[in-house]
Amino acid sequence: MDECGCSTKSCSLHDTLKKHGIDLQNFDFSVALAGNPNTGKSTVFNALTGLRQHTGNWPGKTVSRAEGMFEFGKKKYKLIDLPGTYSLLSASQEEEIARNFLVFGRPDVTVVVVDATNLERNLNFVLQILEITGDVVICLNLMDEAKRKGIEIDDARLEQKLGVPVIATSARYKKGLGKLVQTISGIAHKEINTDPHKMNNIPQIQEAISELVPHLEQAFPGILNSRWIAMRLIDGDKTVLDSAAGSLYANSLDTGSKVVKIEEPVTE
Amino acid sequence: MTKSTNKQNSGFETLDSLIQGERGIIKELLCTGLTRRRFMDMGLVNGTEVEVIMKSLSGDPVAYRVKGTQLAIRNEDAHNIIIERIENNGRIN
Numbered sequence: 001m002d003e004c005g006c007s008t009k010s011c012s013l014h015d016t017l018k019k020h021g022i023d024l025q026n027f028d029f030s031v032a033l034a035g036n037p038n039t040g041k042s043t044v045f046n047a048l049t050g051l052r053q054h055t056g057n058w059p060g061k062t063v064s065r066a067e068g069m070f071e072f073g074k075k076k077y078k079l080i081d082l083p084g085t086y087s088l089l090s091a092s093q094e095e096e097i098a099r100n101f102l103v104f105g106r107p108d109v110t111v112v113v114v115d116a117t118n119l120e121r122n123l124n125f126v127l128q129i130l131e132i133t134g135d136v137v138i139c140l141n142l143m144d145e146a147k148r149k150g151i152e153i154d155d156a157r158l159e160q161k162l163g164v165p166v167i168a169t170s171a172r173y174k175k176g177l178g179k180l181v182q183t184i185s186g187i188a189h190k191e192i193n194t195d196p197h198k199m200n201n202i203p204q205i206q207e208a209i210s211e212l213v214p215h216l217e218q219a220f221p222g223i224l225n226s227r228w229i230a231m232r233l234i235d236g237d238k239t240v241l242d243s244a245a246g247s248l249y250a251n252s253l254d255t256g257s258k259v260v261k262i263e264e265p266v267t268e
Numbered sequence: 269m270t271k272s273t274n275k276q277n278s279g280f281e282t283l284d285s286l287i288q289g290e291r292g293i294i295k296e297l298l299c300t301g302l303t304r305r306r307f308m309d310m311g312l313v314n315g316t317e318v319e320v321i322m323k324s325l326s327g328d329p330v331a332y333r334v335k336g337t338q339l340a341i342r343n344e345d346a347h348n349i350i351i352e353r354i355e356n357n358g359r360i361n
């Protein structure tokens with residue numbers, strides 16, 4: 001039995017959260033950790049998986065994605081720690097790793113870790129995520145720092161405005177992580193209903209998107225988030241097409257390797 | 269004639285003119301398309317305060333504080349950001 005990261009010993013999660021490290025077999029749900037650089041994503045990752053993904057007080061430490069596992073309520077969750085990013089419009093290679101996983105990897109739950117001392121900056125990325133998925137939990141981290149700086153956040157109001165759960169945490173001190181895991185489970189099991197805030201789109205843009213989407217779906221059968229890709233194309237971002245094509249190719253490779261795994265025991 | 273050339277010719281001050289410790293408020297981004305979106309995603313939007321933290325040895329790029337984070341911006345890019353200088357009035361912030 002491992003501690004769940006709660007500050008109190010009376011927490012019921014102490015019995016149910018198990019850290020599985022990198023034993024990545026047979027997970028039930030995949031959970032992505034995303035957010036701006038330096039918001040504590042790897043700290044949350046380490047606390048939940050028991051792994052030691054590199055953390056530190058400079059931006060851009062996580063340069064590729066790391067994966068780990070935890071178990072909660074008899075279900076296994078694969079947790080993916082992504083590099084920090086300011087935007088889903090990728091610029092650097094790290095940002096592209098994060099972007100491609102979030103848009104084309106379709107995690108069951110996306111946890112956006114935000115810096116409570118710097119909410120205005122962080123909310124830009126949150127709104128971009130809410131455009132592509134509603135299966136989101138906002139981890140309002142660094143609450144201890146916010147308190148120290150005299151910053152007060154009305155998290156209930158924030159939750160109401162964003163339309164997805166907001167959980168206050170201080171990951172470095174393992175505060176709030178039990179509630180975070182419970183909420184991740186609630187989203188994964190579709191027990192929590194969300195109503196993600198969408199940008200008020202201009203009718204002309206909506207029309208242009210609707211015109212593009214059928215073409216995209218014809219060119220890339222089975223493509224995910226075609227409306228979002230159409231938006232990017234209208235923005236003038238052509239790199240998104242390569243990523244979309246690449247993701248379809250990667251998915252077909254994935255299926256291939258699964259077939260090999262199934263055949264193995266038979267030949268033994 | 270592009271918009272940016274006009275602005276640059278008529279004496280607007282741009283971000284690259286600030287020296288270490290100086291601050292300004294962003295008035296307008298002169299770049300367009302993806303670069304513009306990219307800048308806005310990094311927090312470089314109108315009305316935002318920007319402070320020069322330090323210059324690299326070569327003087328390019330320069331580190332700025334923008335909405336609580338340090339960003340390194342190339343002079344070439346900073347030249348496309350119109351600012352209004354904040355006078356320090358001798359006060360220490």
Ligand SMILES: Nc1nc2c(ncn2[C@@H]2O[C@H](COP(=O)(O)OP(=O)(O)OP(=O)(O)O)[C@@H](O)[C@H]2O)c(=O)[nH]1
Nearest residue numbers: 038039040041042043055056060061062084170171
């Ligand atoms: N005070 C405080 N510090 C925290 C908290 N969570 C994380 N930190 C610290 O913040 C710094 C950055 O944490 P990381 O977990 O590396 O951040 P990250 O989001 O993975 O960073 P990138 O991978 O660069 O995007 C580290 O020094 C952590 O110890 C918290 O709740 N409170």
Ligand SMILES: [Mg+2]
Nearest residue numbers: 041042061062
């Ligand atoms: Mg990290």
